[in-house]
Amino acid sequence: MKLSKILVFSELASALPELCSGANTLAEETVAVVLGPRSAAEQTAQYASAVLWLGEQAEGSMVEDYVPALAELAAEQAPDLILIRSTRRGKCVAGRLAVRLNAGVCSDAASIEAVDAHTAVVRHMVYGGAATAADQIKTAAGIALVGSGVFDAQPLPAPGSVQDMPKAPAANGVVCKAVNRKEDESVDLGAAKRVVSAGRGVGSKENLAILEALAKKIGAEMACSRPIAEGEHWMAKNRYVGVSGAMIKPDVYIACGISGQIQHLVGINGAKTVIAINKDKNAPIFNACDYGIVGDLNKVVPALTELL
Amino acid sequence: MNILVCYKIVPDEQDIVVKPDQTLSFDRAELKIGQYDLNAVEAGVQLVEAAGGAVTALTVGGAEVDNSKMKKSILSRGPGSNLAVKDDSLAGADSATTAKALAAAVKKAGEWDLILCGEGSSDLYSQQVGVQLGELLGVPTLNGVSAITPGDGCVTVERTLEDEVETLEVRLPAVLSVTADINVTRVPSMKEILGAGKKPSTILGSGDVELPAGRAVETTSLLAPAQAQRKCVLVEGDSDDKIAEFCRAIRTELQ
Known part of the structure; x- marks a missing residue:
């Protein structure tokens, strides 16, 4: 059983191959939304049959400022499920989108399955790891937050199309004053x-x-x-x-x-x-x-x- | 500054018993206030101690929100009053339902400048209710907030993401979800525990606020994950002989 359509978004271009590949296994149609350089959109088209390119992120804007634009696109596309990488920023975007789309959200998905053409069941840990819950999304659109490693990146036999869909940010009372890279040494x-x-x-x-x-x-x-x-x-x-x-x-x-x-x-x-x-x-x-x-x-x- | 702090009463996961069929029993589980919510409470209390104002604790849920021990527990941590919405439909609710119920409760909470939530509830940990509540109320909302400095009609916050730390100016009113390491939560004194019983607590029901109908997400099964089988070979004692015995046992694993 496959869903009809999945929309994929992440502020991290590096997360899109995995998410799109997962979407390809779960749905008949995958549409990825890319914010950033055009090269990222073209790269993503290796993994998704359709890519909507929002353009470069506007100077001084935050990714969260594109939530109204994403909600507008999601309403047009009417996907059964939206996949978002479960970063902190992804969780903020998901929550705000959920309200605008009246969508149920499942966080930190460990696995996803389609139970019919429009309904997904998401499994994730609850009670601090003591249990795994299977959550069925009851709303028309649902959102699942997915971490790295849940899906394997698998390029399509032929790249998908990239469509220009320029969107402007809309700030919501938050002004970014500074961004500092963390100094923690990275460790895998x-x-x-x-x-x-x-x-x-x-x-x-x-x-x-x-x-x-x-x-x-x-x-x-x-x-x-x-x-x-x-x-x-x-x-x-x-x-x-x-x-x-x-x-x-x-x-x-x-x-x-x-x-x-x-x-x-x-x-x-x-x-x-x-x-x-x-x-x-x-x-x-x-x-x-x-x-x-x-x-x-x-x-x-x-x-x-x-x-x- | 008037601050609302949201909290959730949850079963203590230490008391959850896994039954032979992998289902869970909550029969022996004591109630507790979600551990990450305590950081939101502490952050609210610290802001008011520094800049003046009042902190009101806010929760929605089933019968547990009327538990007198829990009311005392939350009020002993500094909030001046407690406001709860109690309805059976809210027990075990998904994040969207909880956020909508909180938004309805907020309308009964008087004037407010800032709403604080924890990083996530310690039972379901969807980390969604804070941002959804902010969006429902149509005010600026952020998660991952690891420091808050009050300003004039705004707050300056530090927001910790995976690889970067943002400094952001947020217009008030706003809803912020704070990280688990924004502060170290205080242990209430005996005086604070005794004083908590005298603070006002209001319990509202479906007749007082407009509650959401139906759920956005329905849990269809809840099962303990299969745990890895372990050998459990134990050496008791740390004499030189015992350590040598232990070392022999583990050496093959480290070849």
């Missing part, structure tokens, strides 16, 4: 084969050094639980593992001082081997690991660094 935890991860049990930022020594010894990336990145700020946010952070699949994951809340465990479900070090024998991580040691990580981690 999803690709790491070995990961050493820190939880609250590490005790202090200084104490991360003993974990870093172990990581260096065994050639592992450093990661952490959410409180370490968001509560304590000991590590960058792009290093936290869990349902709202990185979902990883290393060969070996070593959890140091991590109690093992469900939100965290979901993020390491794809790990081949989970090793846990924690001083609390009752920590849930010990029910979700392959090898565990109940002990003081200040003693265990340096000893392992030496012995391994």
Whole structure:
């Protein structure tokens, strides 16, 4: 079963191949909407039978300022589903579009299926990873926010058409004063084969050094639980593992001082081997690991660094 | 500045039990205030402490919104009053339904300059209600707000996206969704907990506000994901011998 038509939008040109390819498997017709250089529209046409090019983003405007234009296009196109990459900006665009189109929204889709020519069911995690919900969109148009890796990019046998559809931005009481690139070094935890991860049990930022020594010894990336990145700020946010952070699949994951809340465990479900070090024998991580040691990580981690 | 802070009462996910058929039981789940909503409450209280004004807590939902422990819990964190809309149709509602109900409730909340929401609810985490509420009310709306500085008829906010941080001037009134790391939420003192019982709380129903009919999204199944099977080989103790034993066990995994 396929939907009739899917509209695809993302402020990230790099996300469009995956989203369009997913749309091609789900619907008879894929229409991509591109804001940015014409080259991005032409590139996207490798993956979508029709591309509507809104033009370059106007100087001083925000992507969000194109929500009225997107809503207008969506009303004309009348798609069954709109796919948007689930970035923060994508979530803002989706929410505002949803109101204008009276569309139901499903966030962070893990999979999508068509149940008839106009109705999609979206599966996504809820309750901090404790469950997967199957949500059926009841409105005429629906919106699904999709992260990277859900679909594989697959070019079409022949490129689609690019149609110029110039649109002007419409600001909504928000003026952009400055944009600063983040200085966090980029890290691809999803690709790491070995990961050493820190939880609250590490005790202090200084104490991360003993974990870093172990990581260096065994050639592992450093990661952490959410409180370490968001509560304590000991590590960058792009290093936290869990349902709202990185979902990883290393060969070996070593959890140091991590109690093992469900939100965290979901993020390491794809790990081949989970090793846990924690001083609390009752920590849930010990029910979700392959090898565990109940002990003081200040003693265990340096000893392992030496012995391994 | 008059601020409304939105919150959701949710089951504590730690108490959710997975039944043998993979369905969930909430029977033993205690209620709690969504953890990300507490950041919105704290942000509102801090703004009012700095610039003056009042904070009103706002929620919509089923019977849980009338729970006296939850009312005390939210009011002990600083808001001066609580306003809730209670209707069975709002229990477990999707983001569009929740946003519409909140928009209806806002009309009963008096004069306001700013509405704050959390990053997402801690049960469904769709991260949609704040932006949808702002759009429904026809005011500027943003998510990812990680700092707020009050100005004259506007606020200057820092908005943290995946790779960049924006500095934005937002005209008031506005609806902002704040990040989980905008602040560290406070733990209420005994005095604040006792004082919370004396603060006003109003519960409205379908007769008082116009509630949305039907839902935009319907959940057709809710099942626990299959968890990876683990060996659970445990070494108890951190003597040199025990660490050596543990090291032997894991060494093969690291070859």
